[in-house]
Amino acid sequence: MTPGGLLALLLLACVAMAAEPAPAPRTGKLAIGWAAADITPPEPVALCGQFNTRISKRVNDPLTATALAIEARDADGVLDQAVIVSCDVVAFRRRDLEQIRALVKPRAPDLDPAKILMGATHTHTAPVLVDAREEGYHPHDIMCTFVYRVPEKGVMQPRDYVELFCARIADAVAEAWKARKPGGVSWSLAYAVVGHNRRAVYSNGRAQMYGATDRPDFDTFESTHDPGxxxxxxxxxxxxxxxxxxxxxxxxxEVESADYVSADFWHDARVELRKRHGDGLFVLPQCSAAGDLSPHLLFRKQAEATLRRRKGNLSPRQEIGQRIARAVADGLELAKGDIRSELPFIHKTHMIPLPVRKVTKQEYDAAKKACEDFEARGVDKLDGPSYIRWRLARNIAARFEIQDEQGFYQTEVHTLRLGDIAMATNPFELYIDYGLRMKARSPAEQTFVVQIACDSLAYLPTERGVAGGHYSAEIMSNIVGPEGGRLLVERTVEALKAMWK
Known part of the structure; x- marks a missing residue:
């Protein structure tokens, strides 16, 4: 055979090999279990999410933790497992999740505790989970800066609520795991306008969270929203x-400054969904990347109010709840004909070292000066917002002093493949651009990005956000910055792609 002929045969062989389909992924039969727990505080509490101290005056509606257990098995045994949890709080610390895992372990010995993942809905009318008297916390534990001086009498202390929170969620996880039975899943995409970009940008390039849009120098919104x-x-x-x-x-x-306990619009969504689909329906809400979004309108406020009045004087929460319920109904109609009980299931846990956002010398000096000014007034005499700002300034200074030796944060991230869809968690209030990058580059048909999951590291802004400045993009609001955000996207996309190889 001539050299040319041999080369042609080799090329044909390569083409044939390339044309061969990838081996089919291992599939397993599903077992599914659900449970829910009431995590409503039994006493008045300090509510988390604002600079001012709010003590709850009543319970408007219950706080819920919902757990979904999934396991897949084939003839050779367990493919993988997961317990996915959602809870109606603003955020929680990794230590809280570790406590839940420890409580579950003896009650569910065949469940790998590392396969428990949990996200927060970020309601601002739920209890604070950090005690102001806690000492020795790490400067990267940013939740320890947003704390309140809680009266000793007549108010449930944060440390006591944390015990209730962890115990009841552990109950739900163990119950969901025990309730596993053969079943199936289906998925769908729908649309509902709920979140809006909340960072207004002006003609000088500066941004402001909830900035006025009727100013003559209003230019645009910093980014987009995602109605999916x-x-x-x-x-x-x-x-x-x-x-x-x-x-x-x-x-x-939606009701973030209220002085009562509430799950916010997710309560209204649950009520509406159960009206339509039965009281026994479990609803597990997840917040996708939305660090720069909120349900608040920065324009069209009057038009929206007219719309709700014409619908029977709906509250903003009720309107959002109905939008969510309509989206679920639309998706259900399309999904109920494609139920799958045997499919690929992969769940991976990653510890990704992300570079921390470095505190500049100028920021350090400003923080030290702020601390001195607050302390000169007397820390015990500071009002609620000033007390938090003092703690934030103290934290910025502490971060500057350790950042050369401790320049990375070990970030827990979960990636899952369930059939043709994927799920990816992160512990940030993640600016939407990062979530869109993950969804666009994911090999999955749909990708469920879940923020404020398995830990809480506050906001992760984009370069554009940092350039615009203001709350959520300033050093006090970030442990990780845009460099870490880009790396988070890359590592998440790599992990998702590996599940489709």
């Missing part, structure tokens, strides 16, 4: 709907 609603439905063996995961890009903070 990712839906995962679960079914029993009789093909009856048992629950739904609803993932959308908006924190639940």
């Amino acid at each position: 609603v990712e839906l995962l439905f679960t079914w029993d063996e009789a093909r009856q709907l048992t629950g739904v995961v609803v993932n959308l890009a908006c924190p639940s903070q």
